[in-house]
Amino acid sequence: MSRSRRIVLVVALLVLGAVGLAKAQPQSGIVRPTQEPSTATLQLGAQLYAGNCATCHGIAGEGVASPRPGAGGVLGAGPPLRGVGARAADLYLRRGYMPLSSIHDQPLTNRVLFSEKEIQSLTTYVASLGGGPAIPNPQPGQGDISEGVHLFTAHCAGCHQIVAQGGFVTGAEAPPLHSVTATEIAESVRIGPYLMPRFSTKQITDAQLNSIVAYVLSTRHPANRGGWSIGNIGPVSEGIIAWLIGIAALVAVCVILGERLRS
């Protein structure tokens, strides 16, 4: 076999392999209209919605209550989107929560598959389905961090841990909050995505929400007194120090008790 033939064979095998891999993958790609750049915002949103969201959320955002096969044989079911407004669409799309690869999965932070323009179009379209709240605009600068830590402890830390490192609740993961933007925090508190409770303005006022956001943002740059903070996960760092001192003490006791072997 000549050298050029061998290269052709290798290339052919690679191409075949790539096609096979693409077929084996579940359908998770984004369906895009052909004339995307020139389409008006609302119209682009409607087209993207029809191609990527309607299987689970219904043709016009009416929701799909029980799982049924949709485009490409993928099982679809999801809550109605009428009235959830731009607020929910913005959060779910910007965190990469949607599209979900399986309806049984928890929406978790993921690679964002839509472009900025597509997100704005979809958000506008979802808002057009039935009104609903707008994207909030929190002002962490007006918040008070000490009030924030108090409120965060009372309402959030049970699941998200006191310095927002995340945790678990039975049936779901409470995500860590270190990459979440101020707007997304405000959206999540009001929406209560997945199993998270929803907090209304009666429970947490907008001013208090500013403080919570200020506190969550501050947890990313904690005031460390020096040394190794070990992720500010609490008494573990103190425990490690005790452990190191403890080991030194144990070695000292061994040296006192033991005798050097005379040889």
Added chain:
Amino acid sequence: MRIWRWLVALATLLLGRRARRRAQAEQEQRIVPEGRPERRAETVVLVLLGIAALFAIGFIVTYAEFSPTGIPNELLGICLGMALAFIAAALAVVAKRLVVSEELEHDYPEEHPEEQEEIAELVRESGSRITRKRLLLGAGAAAGGALGVAALTPALSLGPLWYTDPLDTSPWRRGTALVDENGRPYAAQDVEQDTFYTAFPQGADPEDIGSPVVLARVDPSQLRLPASRAGWAPLGIVAYSKICTHAGCAVALYRKPTFKPLEPRPAFVCPCHYSTFDPAAGGTVIYGPAGRPLPQLPLMIDGLGSLRAAGNFSDRVGPSWGAVREGGPK
């Protein structure tokens, strides 16, 4: 006079025994030369073991004094740690000062029974410089025994032998208003679905184990309360003790489905061991190590629309113990 006689007899006996033992020891051919008696080291060991026993007793006393609630963990930890530390110190002194250590530079004697016997004798003789063996053994037994009893003491909390009255009393009575942490009463219409609240009895100590309750509103059509609790949840508003029935942590987590067909039902979750309780079904355990439901507080709405207790809890509040199901809250 009689005591004096007893003492003389005891002294004679002890001295006689020691003389006899010394005579015995001299008859045998020793390999290891007898070590010089170290009476001071022995005294130190006795004192150390005595202190260890005192700390172990201190543990028991602390436990008994403060049980069942409010036991200062620091005191218990110090007592236990010090008892162990002093026993360790005593053993260190024994090893360094009281046991004769000698080395025999032979190859390992495999087929030489005589040499094996010599090694056995060596081991026997290495303790021979101790003069007050029984006293030391007694002190060791006292320290070890006290420590053993201290380790067993907490088992008493499993039964009703101990004083558990504070766990039985509850500050809730019919008509007690539910207030938030700032003392503001909860209006029934302010309690919304898909979220949860913490409430306290008006005018009572919020730190009391029976005080805090978790409050949530469930869809009245989803309520599955026992028949005996009909009317306990006006407008679907339910209240349960916030203290987990497993280990007494604060039930600080609430979950609610965003999309009911696919996501788990609403539940209170304890962050310590993930005991999960169903608010719609009288606080029954749906997951986790808790052995009994969260005690439910019956609710009513007064003329001004505020939430009030309609009676006391359905069960005793707090972590469970052996006799927790006998009797109810007072």
